[in-house]
Amino acid sequence: MSFPLDVLTPESWVEVAESDPIALLNDHAHCELKAASTAHSLIAKNPGYTELAQALAEVVIEEMEHFRIVLDRLEARGGALSEQSENAYAAALHKRSAATRKSLVLDRLVIAHLIEARSLERFHLLAHHASDPDLRTLFAELLPSEAAHQGMYAKFARKLFERESADARIAALRAIESEVMLSLAPGPTVHSGFPSGAFESAR
Template identity: 40%
Template structure:
């Protein structure tokens, strides 16, 4: 068997990633890399959009400037792997994960800011968990090492989003809402997407 029975649970994630996802991912590494490229680009866009929406939130702008820069560096690194493998940067259909989480964002402020920060943190936490699984189980040493190298960044990113939520909101408001959103996040991943995706 390829996998350990002790897959990690990352902080507030309500369900750990299934072995079926790991198996699917390592059997379709080219598609996972392409999807990973799209994920890094989108993550940079999320950070930039929050900076533009809340320019008066000084701490948020400073922290998310660093995240956006780092996500774009990762985007470039993933694209280098794609080039080595002769894979064009092309369109991929999206699983329901991102849209399902986005649908949870309330429209009115300050709820919109809180939900945006917490959902971004949950996505980064799931990325941390799944990149760790790829680092452990990927049969290609260079790619496994690359995924391992990204784990610290992903952990730092979800920590920053949740610390920002804790900065701008009361602790009990922040933790109650995070609990609710974490349940939704896990429910969205309960059924394995038929096509391999980082968040599918």
């Protein structure tokens, strides 16, 4: 499987991510909830794009289904959903993109594409390398759907905007995404940074 990202996460990240499965599942449940809410808000703010609205409605349904699955796993392990906290990764992407932004809609589609792509990359690592078989099964189940989501956001970015400007913005935000990722600390969350010293092995 290939991922539309400039820097790839080293396998050693998995050990850090699954060091606290309850924290990981809690963060993951919030990611699914935020993914649904991003799609929901893109529909509400762009009422003129019917085909996009139809595709996003499907995403809302799927992300809420993922949320329910992850919440079940969290509770089965004795965890409970915490209050929502800021996702430093997503917040940094939005903040960093604003300085060079030409279209808010295009940037929101491209950032959603990148967040889905990074989540897909992380789920793929966990599906293949987590030591916990339940975690491997959970993340393997979610892979096809997240692969489709990242592709759908890129497709609409290129469809609703001029192909060249969409491609240029995807490339620019991919570069920003890698800088943001490399600035974050590692930890048991879906979008945590790389373990220290792992950058060279990731290139």
